[in-house]
Amino acid sequence: MKQKVTLKQIAKELDVSISTVSKALKDSVEISLDTRQKVKAFAKLYNYKPNNIALSLKNRKTKTIGVIIPEIVHHFFTTVIGGVEKVANEKGYNVIICSSNNSFDKEVINMEMLASGSADGFILSVAKETQQKKDYHHIEETMSQGMPVVLFDRIIDEVVCDKVIIDDAKGAQTATNHLLSIGCKKIAILTTVDYISVGKLRTNGYLRALRAYDIPENEEFILKIEDIDNCESEIEDFLKNKDVDAVFAVNELFAVTAAKVLNEQGKKIPDDVAIIGFTDGILSKHFIPSLTTISQHGEDMGVRAAKLLIDKLEGDDALTEEYRTVIIDTNLIHRQSTKKTKE
Amino acid sequence: MKQKVTLKQIAKELDVSISTVSKALKDSVEISLDTRQKVKAFAKLYNYKPNNIALSLKNRKTKTIGVIIPEIVHHFFTTVIGGVEKVANEKGYNVIICSSNNSFDKEVINMEMLASGSADGFILSVAKETQQKKDYHHIEETMSQGMPVVLFDRIIDEVVCDKVIIDDAKGAQTATNHLLSIGCKKIAILTTVDYISVGKLRTNGYLRALRAYDIPENEEFILKIEDIDNCESEIEDFLKNKDVDAVFAVNELFAVTAAKVLNEQGKKIPDDVAIIGFTDGILSKHFIPSLTTISQHGEDMGVRAAKLLIDKLEGDDALTEEYRTVIIDTNLIHRQSTKKTKE
DNA sequence: TTGTAAGCGTTATCAA
């Protein structure tokens, strides 16, 4: 089992100095053509690759971006990562992905680990628990140590940094408006508990849309779900014997589960009940009937977040104190679950 | 904007030597209790964290595992990552995830990048293009440089290393047998082109099951799909006017697409046509009807792969030349798409 | 044209 070859070894073999080898490999004119060629041939033969760790230490930058997301098994976040990787690769950056699993502790650990040498900056969507605890010291600390942070999707208002978000309230309003425009009047919302920022904003958008249509807010039509992964029984109870003609769900899972529950209750979608979701993932697309949804453009978010971060990383220090918030447009994707055939 | 604090700075502030600080922070008995406390208090105050990069350089290991997968937007792979992370975190390893996007070049680039200092070993599922090209030099090279590699799912027989796979053929056989056992006779298979190892194996399992039931192989019932993401029209054409009573699909997307197409053709699932898929992802679970499927236990695969790798990483060199292949059990998850109600 | 030496942040060995 060979070891990785270093400059030192090449230098010894060729009986020159380390710096000669280093310069030769960089095609420095300081070194004679002859030596250069000799060194390069040798390096190639032994498959020399500069050691990134040593370079990072020397340059005091790692050329890698740390991405921390609440859940890796989640289509939306993976599309964001796709966008980040695209930009990062173009600009010669590496991407390290860690998931917090929605745990505050794991988020802190991951961040500190990457912050202590592995990443130059962060792209982060905070864990559910972090939003609940309102403890952001790890983020503040990271920034105060000179590492820029870009927050996306699940952001924190109190933290001053670059941000990439969608207008959640507006998206929800668009969704609700669409339901209203096709004649729905009894519109239920399946949303999350309020401490999840995006859930709350979407709830607000829904309410705003109703108000604009002079429809009174009805507590009975609002279900705030805490445990996202076990939402079925809650949704079932909520929807049981409820006279609704539309459901707006703030994520795919709620939307699909609602469809399933309504199905079992003998309701037809979209004729009896129209459904509209949030996040354009594979579930919405492949479900029968396919689900109308608000697209969040995850990849775009990733692209913008990466650009913001790299700008900070490579920008003049002068610009450093300027923080931007990029708002990505959402749009309605019309599918079968809101196509009324009768009426 | 503060900079990260180093031993050197602490040493200067406290007017002691760097090595004293280093030892004090490690609670070395060499250092007086007094100094130890003073140093530790100061380090805490300034939030000192040892620089991982420097440690990596010194120890010549990074304590991180590189994971390279064909696609990050893919539920199965993310579950595997979940398993890897679990073990890695327990054992004090960091996980870096890169996606090859099914591109050979990107796989090579990612691997070389991580290999040159960022990771101690690899967990890898090869890109489609790599399987097609049969060029494995990057993997061989990485191993010859002393970095262990564990291949999973899409493995390469020719490469000698640790592997974690499922018995794809057996899983497919189980699936097909199940269809046969509920009375299906005209079973179509939606599979991938042969150069994708898992696709081929699953096709073989399907054929083997048919043979055991003395059902002749029928070319007409086999569809080999090249472009996985645009399978709909192909599946539609294939299924059009075809008299089948069951479909076995080698992945979720094919299964769901088949269901959709059959639906549009007025066929009822499972009564007219039963469907069984492969990979227990969210699509199968939430589809209506829910899809019977072969579970690949992605998380388990990740767990085993990580264990194999860490064993190699931490094992005695004596064990180094021993390679293991772990076969993860698959099992059939019964759902609605194969529950015949009439007959 | 080539080589020496310092430095990136740490730890370990040895000397004081």
Add this chain to the structure above:
DNA sequence: TTGATAACGCTTACAA
């Protein structure tokens, strides 16, 4: 009990 020094692999002034 503390400190100087070398080393990990690399780059880069500066000296030869």
